[in-house]
Amino acid sequence: xxxxxxxxxxxxxxxxxxxxxxxxxxxxxxxxxxxxxxxxxxxxxxxxxxxxxxxxxxxxxxxxxxxxxxxxxxxxxxxxxxxxxxxxxxxxxxxx
Numbered sequence: 001x002x003x004x005x006x007x008x009x010x011x012x013x014x015x016x017x018x019x020x021x022x023x024x025x026x027x028x029x030x031x032x033x034x035x036x037x038x039x040x041x042x043x044x045x046x047x048x049x050x051x052x053x054x055x056x057x058x059x060x061x062x063x064x065x066x067x068x069x070x071x072x073x074x075x076x077x078x079x080x081x082x083x084x085x086x087x088x089x090x091x092x093x094x095x096x
Contacts, residue, residue, distance in 0.1 A: 003095040005056040006084045012092050014040065014048050021045050023092060037090050043069070043076075047083050051093070058084065 013026045020039035046068055050061055062080045066073040087093035
């Protein structure tokens with residue numbers, strides 16, 4: 001079954017750390033970034049901001065990213081899926 005929506009779990013924040021944007025457990029920001037999640041590129045930062053605003057529909061996330069980058073949605077969808085899969089695998093987000 002393909003995912004249709006994704007939402008962030010409570011308790012995670014995106015912050016700049018040593019010039020890179022990383023996900024932190026909000027309760028433990030002094031311990032460093034969440035393991036197994038590399039820093040985010042501009043697309044990841046943009047998608048994170050959309051998820052924080054409550055946008056959960058994957059098609060909508062993709063359309064907004066494609067519009068932001070002036071790209072075809074078919075070209076950006078693999079990047080959206082990869083980004084969301086990383087969040088889900090790290091238990092930072094959950095899909096439906």
